[in-house]
Amino acid sequence: MTLGRIMLEIRGVSKTFATEKGETVQALAGIDLTVAEQEFVCILGPSGCGKTTLLRIIAGLDRPTTGEILVEGDAVTAPSPKMAMIFQEYSLYPWRTVLDNIAFGLEVRGMERAERYSIVGRYLKLVGLEGFSGSYPYELSGGMRQRIAVARALAIEPAVLLMDEPFGALDAQTRNLMQRELLEIHNKTKKTILFVTHSVDEAVFLADRIVVLTTRPGRIREIIPVQDGRPRERTSPEFVQVRRHVLDLITEK
Amino acid sequence: MTLGRIMLEIRGVSKTFATEKGETVQALAGIDLTVAEQEFVCILGPSGCGKTTLLRIIAGLDRPTTGEILVEGDAVTAPSPKMAMIFQEYSLYPWRTVLDNIAFGLEVRGMERAERYSIVGRYLKLVGLEGFSGSYPYELSGGMRQRIAVARALAIEPAVLLMDEPFGALDAQTRNLMQRELLEIHNKTKKTILFVTHSVDEAVFLADRIVVLTTRPGRIREIIPVQDGRPRERTSPEFVQVRRHVLDLITEK
Amino acid sequence: MRRFIPILLPLCILAGWEIAAIAINNAFFLPRLESVLDVLLNPLQDRLGSGSLFSNAILSVERVVLGFLLAAAIAIPLGIGMGRSSVLNAFFDATIQLFRPIPPLAWVPLALAWFKIGLTSILFIIFLGAFFPILLNTIEGVRGVKQTWVEVAATLGADERQILAKVIVPGAAPIIWTGLRVGFGIAWMCVVAAEMLPGASNGLGYLMIYAFNFGQVQVIIAGMIVIGLIGLAFDALFKWVERSRFRWRGLER
Amino acid sequence: MRRFIPILLPLCILAGWEIAAIAINNAFFLPRLESVLDVLLNPLQDRLGSGSLFSNAILSVERVVLGFLLAAAIAIPLGIGMGRSSVLNAFFDATIQLFRPIPPLAWVPLALAWFKIGLTSILFIIFLGAFFPILLNTIEGVRGVKQTWVEVAATLGADERQILAKVIVPGAAPIIWTGLRVGFGIAWMCVVAAEMLPGASNGLGYLMIYAFNFGQVQVIIAGMIVIGLIGLAFDALFKWVERSRFRWRGLER
Amino acid sequence: TTTQPSGPTVGLLNAKGTGAMPTLLATGQIDGYIAWQPFAEVAPVAHIGKVVTYSQNLPPASRWKNHPCCVLTAREDILAANPGIVDSLAVVTILSTQYLNTHPNESAELVADWLAGKGNFTYGNISVSSVEVLDRAFPTVKFTNEPSEDWQSGQLEFVYALRELKVMTGSLQNSTESQVRSLLFDTSVYGRAKQQIDAKQFTTPPAVQRQLGIGYLMSDHDASLFIAVKKWQYFNDTYGIALKPRDPTQSRPDLADLIVNGKTVATFKLVAGDAGPALMQLSSIDTVQFAYVGNPPAMAAIDKGTPVKILMALNTEGSGLVVSLNSPANDWDTFAQWAKDRAAAGKPLVIAVPSKGSIQDILLRYALEESNIGVKEV
């Protein structure tokens, strides 16, 4: 399905951490991956296999031990405005209102208040939280918070969205709802999305391609394209078949 | 499947909380349920529907606003040695070793050290953590901790195990593993188990009967017997069929 | 009924005091309640040629506020630096640890030599009282700022200065505020020591010590009560700001 | 290289001191480093007929330890009571809040009248310094004990007394310990004020004040250094226990 | 002053100032105290004790008549650089001393205003005006300035006593009598000031620009300073030389101008201290250039090399030995007998002194030794 222009290239990335005791932990080993424009890629793997590490390296928050990352052909060495990351844990600023949380990226760019609030308004609407602009994060449910984190990331108009298990802390119903909304946003904004999860269901429901990693050090075990059109039906035979294939991949040792 | 002797009866239980602001919140409304000896019942429902509240009332930690609970025919008004509860959040005592955590219930009964350690040894083995008796909880993974919580509950030899989303904080793989182990323990110890979850998959995989609650105030929407024998195959047609039925129940509004 | 519980003990103390004062009948041991009330209820009357209770209290408050602001102005920037940079921390830490346990009172002789008589040495003593709690809390607060908050800001394009101003400082603010509250409390407690310095010829502390020379125990007790009440009022003020401005901290997550 | 950073500032201070002392050439303002070292390096030599630095330090430590233990013996049980019972809390809270801001030094006149000259009034002043931090931390620690821990114990059959001894106290222990550490620190800082009492004719505080009477500034500075070092040593001791006994607190979850 | 292991003893308690003395006596923790005025007088007015004897009546008989007490000190550098200012201040002090000797009642009232705002002291249901206290205290102090030969040799006694207490560690520790004299005194100032007064001709010294400081104690011993400031108008009108307070409404002014022949020649900050040592420290760091202090702190400071000189006396006598109301003592002899009886009964007296090495401490030690009573520090 790599039909579009190349947006992101991961070239031979590996990462070794030095722990406090002086030992080394290899988190990633030789990851190669090319992601096309507008593509939705899910990264799936067991806990501790290096998913977060990979996403952080792509975002420019960590440096790879070997290899490099290219976004639209440019090497990434520091956080870049072309990419925005949504973290696993809640990451909103609790002392800022919803409005000012979403406006953060625009504010640090020196955009004027009136202008940034009008932009923020658009994204608030996109994530369906128009009425909550004056609320504080602690007044909102987990699902609403992650929607705001998505709006905050989108507001700086990045080309790539990096999402690290954003729905991991949500309950099943909310999670399903958020998945559907994310697909809608993807459809409207045409972003390239890299989405980390360890839920097989989630990956099969969302992805154009699923990248399955091995246990630590994480390597690419297999890349599974999901041909099924959208919206997907979780009980359709196609869905169940891909799901079974991925499940088999991760349960066999 | 209510073949055995009646172990637990929930009779017309409802619960209304008074909040700090003086408002009232009705969490449960008229719950009736009878559970047989050795039965494995899963309670499924959306977040905030009162699952935890129900379990706490059964355990004798809260008093119902109306209705009553009977265990082996006796009314429950306070925590009773016939039941043990495993909590949603990690609940081990971090200042005690694994051994002394499991021994807690025996210790407060005044059992001698030698005797209680020999009993604890048995349960450590049952949950497959023989080598960890001297470890502290913070040295263990989430899955190991919940296994110890199970051993601690089992050590007092209750007739009923009450489990409140015990695997909610675990990752998918560990969760699957724990589910299989729990079934094994159920098989070996023949306990009656009430298991709260909001994962449809989990409920279908574990339960003899699934009790689906409505949104708040929680009422019983439907009780679904699962006839499928064990071990169950998550991709078998029977499994998928029950799963779809339950999913339909909770997604329709 | 319950509403009266808080005033029970104070009433008992007052009653016990009066009974004891009458029984003992020794103004040096325990002056009568009335004689203390007389001082408290005539706050504008001159005492021993040293000004009134009220004017001395105002002076003491002014001095403490000044010394406290000075301490905050140095401790907060230093604490932010030490919290962010391990080199700065290593540079200052040992020295600070050594100076911290030295009571402000012990500095009186040197304060006198170095800062001469007058406001400066009084401020120095008060400064010493407030400095360390503010510094230590600032360091702790800055270290406690979630790494995720900082990384979100980095991915959204904030530079070092913006991260400091928009993430570190507001994120650490609740803990810094606690430090300010504790620091003010200790500064306030140092006022008696500070006003013992030669050249201080007014202030609550001075008034109390001077009254001691003439055996005016009722003035001493009135002074203690005023110190207690003012301390209580400031503490309440700090707590009120804490509740209204930093409510997010308690409610977070 | 980095290892030397901590000693840089102390070295600068010492060098600056010596240069300033030579330049100013006034032992009242700043005695020469050597003269202070001479006092510190002859800790067993009698000073001004008031005993040696060492013997006075021992005396001060004994007094502080005694006053501190007394404070702990009252504050911990009271704090547990107040933390557990809202009635007890309401009964004591207002009074404690009023007494808390009154500096120990301000109690000197009353201490003298009530507890007579001698050890008792010295202990009273030290007691006042240690009491409030221990009390407030105990209350906080007890309130912070996870409700789940208590409920687990209840379901496992523990009675009120056992819950107190086996859950509340060990669960609150780390915070109580912090209170003890802070309380000891303040008690130690009160030793100068306490030993200013008439009738105290030894102890570090006395030695310093006495030295002040005769312009022996080098003895005062030596005393301050000894106070700082002893304070540091006790703080380190408390922290060491904290790290070894209450390690679980930092690592929990 | 040496402790006698056998024989009767009295316990001396270091009360660290006078503050605690009334409380200690009123709560039965001490049997008496010796203190400077007006604090000796607090006991009788509060009905907690009586004065058995004033310091000049302590044994050996007539030895302590006119015993030295508070002195005026000046830094050597100001003596060298602005001798005229020093002379003028000495003139003001001497004139003021003369005034308070001739107007004792008015002076007592002014001092009461300075020390206590003329306010009342309240002890239970007794309420006494501070004026009354000062009226009682005033006659027990002798105000005199002359640094006479007698007075100087009296001072030397204190040097020896301080040596015995082992608190002399510097230049006064081993020096000869003449060395001690030249280290301690500069009596020429008194001579010049007296000349001006006798000639009724007051020299206007060159003005000093920087603000100077005078340290003093809260005691009627330093009344000459208080009277000089409070009665500045009188001195200015009569002699053309005065210390004019900046704010005359203050009961305790803290800033005053020295005016000579209508010209302001210096401005002084007036710094009150609880005790002499802090004032001498302030002298040593040049924060105050003049100090009205007791002689032991001045001596201890000079011993440590502080560049100050004692210029003249401010008062002699003026301390009192106070005992509890139920004591059988009425004078020194009955006091000594009481001390012996109590020692024999195994309950030796405890007497509080303002601090070890203070005038009062030294006087009491000598007196007890004279009566064959040992001392024990408690």
Ligand SMILES: Nc1ncnc2c1ncn2[C@@H]1O[C@H](COP(=O)(O)OP(=O)(O)OP(=O)(O)O)[C@@H](O)[C@H]1O
């Ligand atoms: N800063 C670090 N220092 C040392 N080791 C690290 C560091 N960060 C991560 N690791 C280790 O690298 C491995 C991969 O961690 P990572 O967080 O990327 O896993 P993950 O796949 O995101 O896991 P999860 O699904 O639990 O979030 C783990 O073993 C982890 O302990």
Ligand SMILES: Nc1ncnc2c1ncn2[C@@H]1O[C@H](COP(=O)(O)OP(=O)(O)OP(=O)(O)O)[C@@H](O)[C@H]1O
């Ligand atoms: N002590 C309480 N006081 C007031 N309201 C309460 C109290 N405990 C629970 N509630 C309310 O009762 C309702 C049911 O809560 P409960 O915790 O039983 O839900 P749950 O089904 O366990 O949810 P989850 O799946 O999120 O654990 C919620 O709305 C909750 O806010």
Ligand SMILES: [Mg+2]
């Ligand atoms: Mg991760």
Ligand SMILES: [Mg+2]
């Ligand atoms: Mg729940």
